[in-house]
Amino acid sequence: MATEQPETWHYGLIAQYWAEFNDDFRAHEIPYFQRFIEDRGQPALDVACGTGRLLIPYLRAGLDVDGCDVSPDMVALCREKAGREGLSPNLYVTPMHALDVPRRYRTIFVCGAFGLGSSRDQDLGALRRFHELLEPGGTLLLDIEVPWAEATLWKYWPKEERASLPSPEQPPGPRRLASDGAEYALWGGRLLAVDPLDQSVSFEKRAARWRDGAVEAEEVRRLDLRYYFPNELVLMVERAGFSDVVVHGDHVEAEPTNDDDFVVVVARK
Numbered sequence: 001m002a003t004e005q006p007e008t009w010h011y012g013l014i015a016q017y018w019a020e021f022n023d024d025f026r027a028h029e030i031p032y033f034q035r036f037i038e039d040r041g042q043p044a045l046d047v048a049c050g051t052g053r054l055l056i057p058y059l060r061a062g063l064d065v066d067g068c069d070v071s072p073d074m075v076a077l078c079r080e081k082a083g084r085e086g087l088s089p090n091l092y093v094t095p096m097h098a099l100d101v102p103r104r105y106r107t108i109f110v111c112g113a114f115g116l117g118s119s120r121d122q123d124l125g126a127l128r129r130f131h132e133l134l135e136p137g138g139t140l141l142l143d144i145e146v147p148w149a150e151a152t153l154w155k156y157w158p159k160e161e162r163a164s165l166p167s168p169e170q171p172p173g174p175r176r177l178a179s180d181g182a183e184y185a186l187w188g189g190r191l192l193a194v195d196p197l198d199q200s201v202s203f204e205k206r207a208a209r210w211r212d213g214a215v216e217a218e219e220v221r222r223l224d225l226r227y228y229f230p231n232e233l234v235l236m237v238e239r240a241g242f243s244d245v246v247v248h249g250d251h252v253e254a255e256p257t258n259d260d261d262f263v264v265v266v267a268r269k
Ligand SMILES: C[S@@+](CC[C@H](N)C(=O)[O-])C[C@H]1O[C@@H](n2cnc3c(N)ncnc32)[C@H](O)[C@@H]1O
Pocket: 006, 008, 010, 047, 048, 049, 050, 051, 052, 053, 054, 068, 069, 070, 071, 074, 094, 095, 096, 097, 110, 111, 112, 113, 116, 117, 118
């Protein structure tokens, strides 16, 4: 399902939607990672920084944080948003499995991006890159959404349900007014496939922009996403050379519970 170049939907209109509307998304993640950067050390690297939802508040707080992302569109929008506040971070366009940057870091964190569009080998390669780029004793933080978090997806793991895929097209989501006067909507499109052996799902996502009531642009993009189980991810992180691996619940420094939709793996080089 995965391609050599990770396939995600964070380009074009979807990137613009992220830059415009997602700064307040899952706000509790921001102080969680920030505390680690402050305690465990800088410089830090925000892997898959997107349009800077975490990176820009950290720069604003005076922290030394670089960013990287596979999508040039997300990186360009991040640079533009940072620039508006007089900030000029080091930003790199690269898939995480090919990460090669000049600095070494005390903290590397990945929020909402591990397993997007990539192959299992690429994900293992990304963990090795993070290990390489950390200073000795440095900290890796890596979050994942657990595979059972989304009831609408998890129900497709048994073959009886999978047979009905692809799912029907979803109706357009609500339009939202952007700062430039255009309206944007992002909607679910379709669930194309679920492969439980590969632990992956494929979606088709739609985005549109309206100006003065008329459709100005419309895009359809595919996203392949691989799920990892928390214990599996711990083993992968250890295999990449990390030690002292602990798992936290949904961006709080406590053990996860069965009801957490996200977990964070925290490990030392
Ligand atoms: C859900 S967004 C999260 C962005 C940001 N971390 C945040 O929390 O706001 C996922 C981001 O991961 C990036 N991404 C997906 N696959 C990637 C990969 N293999 N290497 C680097 N970035 C990737 C996308 O371009 C997108 O910007």
